[in-house]
Amino acid sequence: MLDSLTLLLEKVLFLTHLNVFNQFRTGLFFSDTQREREKKIVTNHCEKEEVPDPSACTALTDSLYQRGDLLEVPRTLFTHFGIYLGDNRVAHLIPDILPLFTTDKLSIQVMVTNKRLVLGVLSKSASIRVDSVEDFAYGASILLNAMDTTVQKRPLDGEEIARRAEEMVGKIPYSLLWNNCEHFVTYCRYGSAISIQTDKFCDWLKSVIRDHRSVPLTAILGILSILSLGMSPYTTLPTLLIPFTLWMAG
Numbered sequence: 001m002l003d004s005l006t007l008l009l010e011k012v013l014f015l016t017h018l019n020v021f022n023q024f025r026t027g028l029f030f031s032d033t034q035r036e037r038e039k040k041i042v043t044n045h046c047e048k049e050e051v052p053d054p055s056a057c058t059a060l061t062d063s064l065y066q067r068g069d070l071l072e073v074p075r076t077l078f079t080h081f082g083i084y085l086g087d088n089r090v091a092h093l094i095p096d097i098l099p100l101f102t103t104d105k106l107s108i109q110v111m112v113t114n115k116r117l118v119l120g121v122l123s124k125s126a127s128i129r130v131d132s133v134e135d136f137a138y139g140a141s142i143l144l145n146a147m148d149t150t151v152q153k154r155p156l157d158g159e160e161i162a163r164r165a166e167e168m169v170g171k172i173p174y175s176l177l178w179n180n181c182e183h184f185v186t187y188c189r190y191g192s193a194i195s196i197q198t199d200k201f202c203d204w205l206k207s208v209i210r211d212h213r214s215v216p217l218t219a220i221l222g223i224l225s226i227l228s229l230g231m232s233p234y235t236t237l238p239t240l241l242i243p244f245t246l247w248m249a250g
Contacts (some may be wrong), residue, residue: 016117029182065144068158070189071136072143078197079184081147082136083165092166093128094182099171111135126174128165128184153190164188177201 065071067233078179082092096112097119108127112120120126133142148155155161165188177198187193216246229235 043080064156065133068156068161070145070161070185071133071157072146073137073140075140080136081181083161083185083188084133085130085162085165088132089130090133091128091162091169092136093126093129093172093174093181093186095126095174096129097123097125099127101112120174121176124167124174126179128168128170128172130169133186138220147186147189147196150189151186151194152197153192155189156191161189 053171065084067084067086071082071090073080073085080092080094082090084090094109094112095117097116098108098112100123102108109129111131145155156164164186168184168188177195179193180195180198182195182197183193186195219239222235226235
């Protein structure tokens with residue numbers, strides 16, 4: 001139990017750190033150019049109109065994005081990715097528990113709530129769905145093909161990228177580290193499913209394991225859990241095994 005809580009805390013701390021890094025990177029390398037300002041104007045126009053004209057929004061987004069473009073938006077604890085399909089449509093992978101209980105496309109297509117998303121993560125269930133650019137961005141600024149500068153692979157043809165995304169639409173298993181929205185878009189755009197966020201987390205986790213200061217820290221936490229919860233297999237075994245494992249792996 002203790003090691004699960006510790007790992008969960010480490011993930012949250014890492015993702016928070018990663019989000020700060022992404023925001024710094026965005027401010028440093030992707031300045032508010034004329035094209036970025038135009039994209040914000042498009043998003044604001046499509047969201048704020050009481051009765052928006054779908055054809056007008058489609059024409060505006062199609063003038064800024066091309067079929068097969070990789071769209072990237074910052075979230076609270078992570079960065080979300082999608083593939084632009086044209087006609088103001090974005091395919092993206094999102095955790096969702098609802099596909100486990102129904103095949104009703106109308107119910108599933110309703111915007112995913114935070115509750116559905118969290119339960120989807122816990123149940124390892126997700127769907128690749130198609131939403132409008134506005135629903136995908138959810139009020140955030142959009143980065144266009146920013147990953148092209150960090151992935152050491154040439155993007156596929158735009159039509160091939162979009163075709164791959166369209167073929168994968170539907171229910172799919174989810175893994176925070178091994179099959180997330182970043183794996184989906186990199187497979188579609190570059191031909192290989194990779195996640196820079198996952199790689200950074202694994203590198204950070206290795207540094208934690210190699211730092212021998214984590215051994216006494218976990219030992220102290222284990223002793224405190226024994227003092228507060230009492231002597232039992234659920235407290236004693238983690239207290240012994242976690243520090244020992246970190247020591248041997250370091």
